[in-house]
Amino acid sequence: MSLLEVRDLRVNFPGKGFRAKPVEVLHGIDLHVDEGETLGLVGESGSGKTTIGRAVLGLVPLSGGEIRFDDRSIGGLSGRKRHEVAKDIQVVFQDPYTSLNPSLTIGDILSEPLVVQGATPRDARATVRMLLDQVGLPANAVERLPREFSGGQRQRIAIARALAPGPRLIVCDEPVSALDLSTQALVLELFMEIQRATGVAYLFISHDLAVIRHISHRVAVLYRGDLVETGPGPEVTSRPKHPYTEKLLLAAPVADPIEQRRRRLERERLASA
Incomplete structure (x- = not known):
């Protein structure tokens, strides 16, 4: 099937x-x-x-x-x-420059879908660090904004968000x-x-x-x-x-x-x- x-x-x-x-x-x-x-x-x-x-x-x-x-x-x-x-069913869009909220940190962007599903903020943050490692980004990315990353790095963040x-x-x-x-x-x-x-x-x-x-x-x-x-x-x-x-x-x-x-x-x- x-x-x-x-x-x-x-x-x-x-x-x-x-x-x-x-x-x-x-x-x-x-x-x-x-x-x-x-x-x-x-x-x-x-x-x-x-x-x-x-x-x-x-x-x-x-x-x-x-x-x-x-x-x-x-x-x-x-x-x-x-x-x-x-x-x-998740999605990764075409444009890494517009698919991420520019006013939120990467940690908040990746935590949001996890918290909506019922995860505690602490558990969500731990999962976010694991996701960042999975897509090859440093753990300190959680405190940074999307504009601080290149196009390829932003698309990695978008992939991490889809995987969350x-x-x-x-x-x-x-x-x-x-x-x-x-x-x-x-x-x-x-x-x-x-x-x-x-x-x-x-x-x-x-x-x-x-x-x-x-x-x-x-x-x-x-x-x-x-x-x-x-x-x-x-x-x-x-x-x-x-x-x-x-x-x-x-x-x-x-x-x-x-x-x-x-x-x-x-x-x-x-x-x-």
């Missing part, structure tokens, strides 16, 4: 203009995430991948289909019932796209180390096929609200079967100028076909 199951998921957004009909942005998506697995969700901007993540988090209403977590339907939950699920309730699934919405390449690599390695240590599952959303290839066990490719290809990570990211996935692969930059030129010519050929 999968940890997360998305069945025939459909989401409508309001149309533009007076009396405009709603626009369906997800057209019957089926996917699943197993315990301890990373499912990479990849597609260009506007493909619907972030909307899937927001639907799993309960941030957008469903117009059809079902979302099940641990064999429990969660698509229409609200209030207290949604709050109960939130302990097991002990989740079983983390929705990672473009969590490294705002970071430079060297910092991206460090944060991706941190995600994988945490998964090995805790068994947490990831729904990892990105437009970058190279990032998805590096971290994912399986890959699902979104194109204009449709799931066009899914399969094992190495297979989908190196031997794609769908033309759109092939275009994503050819668009990924490589260090070899000859190979980069070949990819550009092949991409132009596919575009004109």
